[in-house]
Amino acid sequence: MTLQISEAVVWQETADGVSLYHTETGDFRTLNETGSRIWMLVASDGEREPVVSKLSGEFAGGNTGMLRRILVDVHEFIGSMIENGLIEERLS
Template sequence: MLYRIAPDVVWMADDGEVRLYDAGSGEFQTLNSTGAELWLLVSEGQPVNAIASQMAQRYAAEDTGAAAVVVRDVREFLDSLAGQGLLLADDVAPPRTAGPSA
């Protein structure tokens, strides 16, 4: 699954944080360095599985139990942002390229 940033969200990355403004609700929010890292990966179009794997590798590469916790936490955090309307689920599969014809 992919998330994309909701069109009403204005954001800015600065000093290891991401500052968000949701024009729909009028609320401001600041993400800490880890949240900012996740936000930036979403903004690059990374799928949730790839983001979770990257974060598990970065923060818990040597401990499979801790890696599972990181993966769970990443998913919960992104789901939370989606629940706030800051991210939108983009379940559309990318278009397939035509293969060689037989």
């Protein structure tokens, strides 16, 4: 499955994080540091596993508990973004 930022979303990286505006719903939000990092990885990598892998390398080291937490958090974040129409998931 490939992840893609919705064409209805205008976004930019700011000093406060990533700011998103959904042009169809009027939803505006600024992501925190973690959400911004995940968003940027989705924008550049387009798949869940590379996002999880890169975050795990940056933050978990060899800590398996942290690896599991990162996996859960990434999937929850992406699921929420898909549910809100900000990210789309398509068959590769």
